[in-house]
Amino acid sequence: MKRALITGVTGQDGSYLSELLLSKGYEVHGIVRRASTFNRDRIDHLALDPALHDRFVLHYGDMADGSSLRRVMETVAPDEVYNLAAQSHVRVSFDQPEYTADIVATGTLRLLEAVREHIQRGGRQVRFYQAGSSEMFGAANPPQSEATLFHPRSPYAVSKLAAHWHAVNHREAYGMFVANGLLFNHESPRRGESFVTRKITLAVGRIAAGKQQQLALGNLDARRDWGFAGDYVDAMWRMLQADQPDDYVVATGESHSVREFVELAFDHVKLDWRKHVTFDERYTRPSEVDHLLGDPTKVRTKLGWAPKVSFPQLVQMMVEADLEIARRG
Ligand code: NAP
């Protein structure tokens, strides 16, 4: 039985990846950080399942605390490490740039070093997945592929780029099996509520249920390549099963504007979005990323990965889940 360690296990991707690895027979260990309120909603169905008691195990740790990362590495002795933990909100990174750099960039270095030391001590191989982002391409012209030059546009993107190069450097300097995923936006009903897609579908659910009237948004012209998170965690796993470590763009190859997402979501409940959406400058960014559109040729041809959920299916899935929440709440 393979053992995996996931940082960011309580996040959107951490929850889907845990389900995927458990379904493949893995023993899954996750790092959770202490909070004054419970932050395990997305994984409670796994953590509280008696049948998974021995196969889904949580450990306290923090990307800011190298000692905790080293301790968990020694306790778990994983075959595969998936580094998903991050202060992952681009807008927030402008308000908390140093914190974002510490968790996203230096935190990744701390974890890579913990893994390197573990390998050196035990002589066993450990495969490492680094959660890179299409934000690293930033202002680069679309479509973006593995050959595109990076041009990050936020403290988050700069920090992810530093993490990316730490990961490449550990691969080249120490011969470690490290793969970087350059993942374009991926969403789901478990998406954090302040990212634009979920913010829209939550509001659509509440407006349709008569519990809210207005939705304030920022830039509607930005274009993103949006896929389904459940599909993207499969690409992460495939990267660590490959013969050689490498870096891969993961995307659908299709982009849409925020406005199109809004239109489709409101159309689904037969409402006119123009009557409900207002503009609020607070949701704009000091430097915006206008257009992300990935070229997934490499991941398709080398790893056999392709997205299963289309853009309209994704919008529908998220609206329906949030309609249900609004009706219940
Ligand atoms: P998410 O839902 O925001 O989850 C982030 C996870 O990181 C949460 O489990 C969070 O814990 C944890 N975390 C934050 N700070 C931490 C710290 N100091 N120590 C330990 N854990 C910490 O993000 P996601 O959408 O699942 O994305 C997963 C990863 O992929 C992130 O690195 C993100 O930057 C990257 N990424 C995401 C996308 C996307 O479109 N979703 C695209 C490209 C790359 P709490 O639950 O306690 O907050």
Ligand code: G4F
């Ligand atoms: O949903 P967003 O906040 O996602 P963003 O900035 O693209 O970042 C996400 O995807 C990255 C991959 O490309 C990840 F690395 C990152 O961790 C995160 O998961 O914003 C999408 C677009 C932006 O252009 C933003 O300006 O939507 C625009 N937007 C318009 N109104 C808004 C809003 N974004 C948010 N969050 N809230 C708004 O009200």
